Amino acid sequence: MAGYIYFKTSGKRIEIGPEGEAHVLRTSIRYECDLPFKCAGGLCGTCKMHVDEGMENLSPVRKAEQKLLGDLLNEGYRLGCQTFAHGDCTISWDPAQQQGKPLKKLADFWEKHGGRARLSPVAGE
């Protein structure tokens, strides 16, 4: 088993499925972990999260993160919509960073298709 994503701000811990990795934002949407988001495509920065532990268990930084986060990358920040976890990690965020609602068609799509492809059932707290 690959491990868990611990969404510290919402207090939910989700097991990474047998595929060995999980998209952080899709996991949050699927299991209602409340990581803020809007575009889900590396454009807005709403899904900014702090990696409290387990940075080594996340996918490499992508260009969209370099562009939106800049020096914050060195302070442990990543974008949930650009990041996969393949081992234990703990993330947190400022709940106030959600401004406006996410694009509904994206939320609906990922609710239907996003999480199931990669995740095993919830192991919540």
Ligand code: FES
């Ligand atoms: S949700 Fe817009 S950058 Fe991640």
